[in-house]
Amino acid sequence: MLDCSFSAGADGVRPGMVIRQALANCPDAVxxxxxxxxxxxxxxxxxxxxxxxxxxxxxxELGRAFVNLRGxxxxxxxxxxxxxxxVETVHAASGLTASVGLADGKFAAFAAATCSPSGASTVxxxxxxxxxxxxxxxxxxxxxxxxxxxxxxxxxETIGGVAxxxxxxxxxxxxxxxxxxxxxxxxxxxxxxxxxxAMERVEATLTFEAPVAGIxxxxxxxxxxxxxxxxxxxxRAARELGLQAELESGRGWERRLVMREAVSDAERLAFVLxxxxxxxxxxxxxxxxxxxxGGLTGETGKQLSLGERGRLQRQLEETIRQLKTRxxxxxxxxxxxxxxxxxxxEERQILVESDG
Numbered sequence: 036m037l038d039c040s041f042s043a044g045a046d047g048v049r050p051g052m053v054i055r056q057a058l059a060n061c062p063d064a065v066x067x068x069x070x071x072x073x074x075x076x077x078x079x080x081x082x083x084x085x086x087x088x089x090x091x092x093x094x095x096e097l098g099r100a101f102v103n104l105r106g107x108x109x110x111x112x113x114x115x116x117x118x119x120x121x122v123e124t125v126h127a128a129s130g131l132t133a134s135v136g137l138a139d140g141k142f143a144a145f146a147a148a149t150c151s152p153s154g155a156s157t158v159x160x161x162x163x164x165x166x167x168x169x170x171x172x173x174x175x176x177x178x179x180x181x182x183x184x185x186x187x188x189x190x191x192e193t194i195g196g197v198a199x200x201x202x203x204x205x206x207x208x209x210x211x212x213x214x215x216x217x218x219x220x221x222x223x224x225x226x227x228x229x230x231x232x233a234m235e236r237v238e239a240t241l242t243f244e245a246p247v248a249g250i251x252x253x254x255x256x257x258x259x260x261x262x263x264x265x266x267x268x269x270x271r272a273a274r275e276l277g278l279q280a281e282l283e284s285g286r287g288w289e290r291r292l293v294m295r296e297a298v299s300d301a302e303r304l305a306f307v308l309x310x311x312x313x314x315x316x317x318x319x320x321x322x323x324x325x326x327x328x329g330g331l332t333g334e335t336g337k338q339l340s341l342g343e344r345g346r347l348q349r350q351l352e353e354t355i356r357q358l359k360t361r362x363x364x365x366x367x368x369x370x371x372x373x374x375x376x377x378x379x380x381e382e383r384q385i386l387v388e389s390d391g
Contacts, residue, residue, distance in 0.1 A: 036048075036050060036051065036052050036053070036054060036057055037050060037069055038050050039057070039064075043057070043060075043061045043064050046060050046061040046064075047060040047061070048060050048061050048064065054066060068286075070286050070287050071287075071289075072279060072286070072287025072288060072289040073286070073287045074097060075097070075289070076279070076287070077129045077131065078094075078097055078098065078129075080128045080129050081100070081125050081128050081129050081131070081133075082094055082100060082231070083128070084124050084125065084127065084128035084129075085100060085102055085121070085124060085125075086233075087124070088102065088104075088107070088120070088121065088124055089102045089103050089104055089107065090230070090233075091103035091228055091230040092230055092231060093228050093229050093230055093231065094231050094363070099145070101141050101144065101145075101228055102121070103228050103230070104117060104137070114137050114158045115156070115158055117137065118135045118136075118137050118156035118157075118158055119156060121133070121135045121156070122135050122154060122155070122156055126154075132153045132154035133153075133154070134148045134149070134151040134152065134153055134154070134155065134156070135148055135151060135155075135156035135157075136148030136149070136150070136151060136156065136157050136158075136159070137156065137157070137158045137159065138158075138159035138164055138167075139159075139161050139162075139164060140164060140222065140223065140224035140225075140226075141224050141226050141228070142176075142177055142219050142222075142224040142226070143159055143164040143167065143168065143222050143224060144159075145175075145177070146167070146168060146171055146175050147159050147167070149175060150171070163222075164221075164222025164223075165198060165220075165221040165222035165223075166222075167222065168194040168195065168198070168220065168221075168222055169193065169194060169195030169198065170193055170194075170195060171193065171194045171195075172192065172193065172194070173186050173187065173191060173192060173193060173194055173196075173197060175194065176194065176197075176216070176219055176220070177219070178212070178215075178216060178219070182209060182212070182216070185208070185209075189208075194219075194220050195220075197216065197217070197220040198217070198220040198221045200217070201217075202214050202217045205217050229364065231363050232363060232364070234329055234330060234331075234360075234363075235329075235331050236275075236327055236328060236329035236330075236331065237264050237267040237268065237327070237328050237331070238264075238325060238326065238327040238328075239260045239263040239264050239325065239326055240260075240323060240324070240325040240326075241256050241259060241260055241323060241324050241325075242322065242323040243256075243321065243322060243323065246283040246320035246321060246322050247320060247321055248317075248319075248320040248321065250312055250313060250316055253312050253316065253317065253321065253324065254308065254309050254312055256324050257278065257305075257308040257309075257312065257324065257326060258305055258308065260324070260325070260326035261301065261304055261305060261308065261326060262301075264326065264328055265301060268299065268328070268331070270299070270333075271299065271331045271332060271333055272297035272298055272299035272331070272332055272333070273294075273297060273298060273299070273304070273328035273329065273330060273331055274293065274294055274296075274297045274298075274329070274330030274331075274332060274356070274357070274360045275291070275292070275293050275294070275327075275328070275329035275330040275360055276291070276292045276294065276304070276307060276308070276311075276326075276327070276328060276329075277289065277290070277291045277292070277325075277326070277327040277328075277329065278290045278291075278308070278311060278312070278324065278325070278326060278327075279324070279325040279327070280317050280321045280322075280323065280324045280325070281321065281322045281323045281324075282317060282318070282319040282320065282321060282322065283319050283320040283321070283322060284319050286319075288317045288318065288319075288321075290311050290312075290315055292307060292311060293330070293357055293360055294307065294357075295353065295354075295357055296353060297330070297332045304328075308326075329360075330360040355367050364388065365388040367388070368386040368388060369386070370384045370385075370386060
């Protein structure tokens with residue numbers, strides 16, 4: 036279960052519960068089937084709106100984002116006004132009411148947002164993060180569930196109880212992770228912000244007068260959308276292709292493809308569209324369909340190589356670019372010499388994201 040209403044929560048229902056357990060706690064609950072396409076569409080609208088407030092926005096997960104607000108305080112009356120502006124921004128972009136927390140550090144900000152009612156905000160003054168966290172439940176700590184269970188077995192139900200312990204005491208039970216546990220409990224979170232890269236994309240939507248069905252109609256509509264987007268490409272190629280549809284039932288349908296190579300040829304894009312629709316057609320009649328092309332890049336040519344090494348190198352670079360398009364960052368790292376003469380091994384090299 037993804038979420039629940041306040042009334043269901045009062046009966047003991049919690050996100051993450053299995054449906055059977057939730058219905059046992061609240062027999063009158065109405066179970067709604069999830070609509071991941073709608074959720075993601077709303078979330079992308081929110082992230083785009085937050086990007087208008089600050090250029091550094093981290094997409095932590097669906098429904099949770101971190102925003103770097105440093106340097107923006109001079110544009111607002113005070114921190115409360117800034118927090119209220121974030122609430123208004125989310126509502127204007129999605130119609131949803133958000134809970135906002137402002138603090139120095141990602142964990143303290145998350146805890147402040149969790150403690151805020153829907154549509155409200157909580158500001159934690161700088162330097163008082165540890166004091167703010169004292170009465171909160173240890174379940175808020177961003178650590179493994181088994182560590183949370185062990186803390187509860189030790190009788191530690193609040194974050195303040197964990198903060199009272201020393202680093203050696205925590206390390207004796209949790210190893211090297213004990214130091215981070217102590218830091219989090221005392222309001223110290225040095226986790227860096229990982230802002231999502233700005234990715235240009237073009238999109239077009241076609242709405243039908245009446246719901247339509249059938250692969251041939253879908254393919255024809257997708258090709259028409261592709262023809263609309265061709266002028267926007269302006270000689271560029273797309274690495275990501277996304278199809279979305281609003282079904283007659285009111286639910287959403289989506290297919291997203293990250294291509295191995297950036298494609299600019301209209302016939303090849305049309306072939307990818309048709310193949311996607313044939314393999315996974317919408318499950319119901321469609322009211323509207325949207326086509327999105329992302330990961331735009333300049334058209335490139337291939338230079339043939341007589342050696343095997345050159346071909347493998349190009350394949351590796353292309354794979355890294357594909358992974359970066361899919362995940363928003365490069366999951367492949369390379370070692371860079373920093374102080375190769377150092378007697379400390381950890382200082383000789385560092386890992387940096389590889390762009391291919």
